Amino acid sequence: MIYKLAMSVYKEFLLLKRDLGGLITLFVMPLVLIIAVTLIQDSTFKTVSNAKIPILLVDNDNGKVSKTVYDNLQQSTIFSVVTKIDNEPLTESLAKEAVFKGKYQLAIIIPEKLSVDLQAKINQNVEKITSNLGMTDTLAKAENTAVVNQKEVKLYFDPAVQMSFKNAVMNSVDKMISQIETKSIYATFQEQLGEGKASFEQKSFITFKEIVPKVNNEDIIPNSVQHNVPAWTLFAIFFIVIPLSINIVKEKSQGTFVRLRTNPVSNSVVLAGKTITYLIICMIQFYMMVAVAIFLFPHLGLPSLNVQGHLFMMSIVAIFSGFAAIGFGILLGTIAKTQEQSAPFGATSVIILAAIGGVWVPVFAMSKTMQIIAESSPMNWGLNAFYDVLLRNGSLLDILPEISLLFLFFIITTTIALLYDKKKRAV
C-alpha cells in the first residue's frame, strides 16, 4: 500500500509539473495577492505621511475656532487643508460641488460667527454658575441674556467614501471642537474669577494606554503585516480547492478514474495520494508567503512579519488548514461533473468562506446572525488559530479546538466524497 501511495504522490507531482498554468495559480498568484493586499491595507493601517488626503475647508467664521481647526488639520499627518480651488477662495457651493463630483473626499464648512457665538454661549453658562455662587456682575447680566443659536459645522463627503473613514473624520472633528470649547470654558472662568495670571492645566487628564501581550518581555504590537499575512495566507491555502477539484474532475472525464477503480487499489489510497501532494503544496505556499513577508516586505516599505518563536505553531495551523481545504476540494471534485461546475463554484465558495470567516471584515464587527454563521466557516477557525499563535501568544492547547475542527472538516468532507462515490456506483 505504501508503494502504491508513493507512486500516486509521484504521479500527482508529475501532473502538476506539466501544468504551467496550475503552477502559476498555486505559487505565483498567492504571492502577488499577499503583496498587493498588504501594501494596500498597510497604507490604511499606518499614518499616511507621504500621501496626505486633501480636504476642503470653508472658513465663514474667520475667528479663533476656525483658526484652531485649520491649524490642527494642517498639523495632522493625515490631512492637508485646501482653502482655494484654481486660486478662487472656497465657498460652500464650490466645495459641495467638488466633493460630490469626487474631486475631493471631504469638505468642512465652518459657519459664520462660530467663535463669537461659542464664546457668548460659554459666557452665559459661566455667568449662570458664578451668579449661583453669589459672584454676579449685575452690570453685565442684561447684556448676556441674548439667545445664542446652536451652530452647525457641515461636513460634505464624497459618496464613494467608506463609512469607516466618515466616522473617523467626524470623530476627530468632534474632538477638535470639544477641545476648543473646553479651552474657552477654562479661559472664561479665569476671566470671570479675575484669575488672569493663574494657569490651568489644559492637557487631557485622562489618557489611554494600550496594553499588548508580551513575548520574552517584549510587546507584541500588531501591525498590518501581522494581521494580513495569516488572513491572506489562509485564503491562498483554500484556493487549492480549485486545482484539486479540477484534477479530480479531469480524472473522471479522462477515464483514468474508472481505470483506477478496476485496479487493486482502494479509492482511499488514490485520495490519500492527492491529499499528501496537495498538503505539500499548501506547506510550500505557506513557507513562501511567510518568507516573502519576512524578507521582501521590508524592501517594499512594509513591516517585516515577526514569527519569532511562532513558526512551528504557525506550521501546525497551516497543515490543518490545508487538510480542511483539501477535504473541501475532494468533495467538490467528486460531486462536480465538469470543470465548468467545479472551477467557478470552488472560487466563489472560497471567497464566501473568506468573507464570512472574517478575512475582510472582522467577525466582531458583523451582525449577531453573521457572527454565528462565521463560526461555521473553516477559514474562521484557521484565522483564529493563526491570530492565537501570532498575536495572542497562544499555546498548542489554545489552538487545539480550532485545529480539531479543521481536521474534523477534512474527515467529514472526505467521508461524504467516498460515500457519494460509492452510492453512485450502485445501479
Added chain:
Amino acid sequence: MYSLVDFSLAVNEGQIFGLLGPNGAGKTTLISMLCGLIKPTSGSFSINNLTYAKNSNEIKKIIGVVPQEYALYPTLTARENLMYFGSMYGLKGENLKEKVIESLDFLGLLKFADKRIETFSGGMKRRVNLIAGILHNPKILFLDEPTVGVDVQSKNAIIDYLKELNKKGTTIIYTSHHLSEAQDFCTDIAIIDRGQLYAQGTPESLIGAIPNANNLEDVFISLTGKELRDDI
C-alpha cells in the same frame, strides 16, 4: 441503457468471448458489473469462483480492463502512464520497467515511450490504453471497443497482440460493433438486446442457426431487428 433482466451467461477459461448488441442493449452495464465498477441490485456472478462482495481485491488482481475511452493521463508520457498503472497492480522495479519496454516494443511504440500521450494519434493512444490493462498478465481481460476509431494498421496490431495474449492463456471478454472483426476474432459470441441474452455460441453455430444467414451481421439483424436505437 437497459438493465439486465433474467440474464444468465457463462464464459469458459481460454475463450475469446464477444459481447455484441445494439446501442443501449446492456453491454456496458454487464461489463461494468463484471469489472466491479457498478454493483448489481439483484442476482450474482462470480469470476474464477470469486465474488466482489468477498474477494474484490483478488478479482481485481486477476482481471485486466481496457475501457473504450483512452483512460490515460494526457500530460504524462507513455512510459510514465504505464509505470503508474503497472504499479497500481503491485508491479515494481526492473520487472515493471522491462514489462513496459517489452509491451511498447511489441506494439511498435518503444521509440515514442518518452513522448506525452497528448501528442499521440488515436491509434497510438489505443495501443497504450491496451498495454495499461495487460501489464500484470491478467487471467481475464475485459475490452470495451478496443479498436474503435483506429486505422487498419493499429487495429491489426491490437488484434494480433490480443490473439498472442489468448494463446498464453488469457481469457478475453470483449465488446465491439465491428461484426466482421468479431466473427474472425471471437471463439464464442453472445448477442444481447434490451437487457436480455438473445443467442450464444460459436460464430459458426450462430450463423448456421439462422436460415439464409451468411455472416454474423445477418444473424445480428435477424435477432435484434432493423429498428434504429436512438435512446437517451
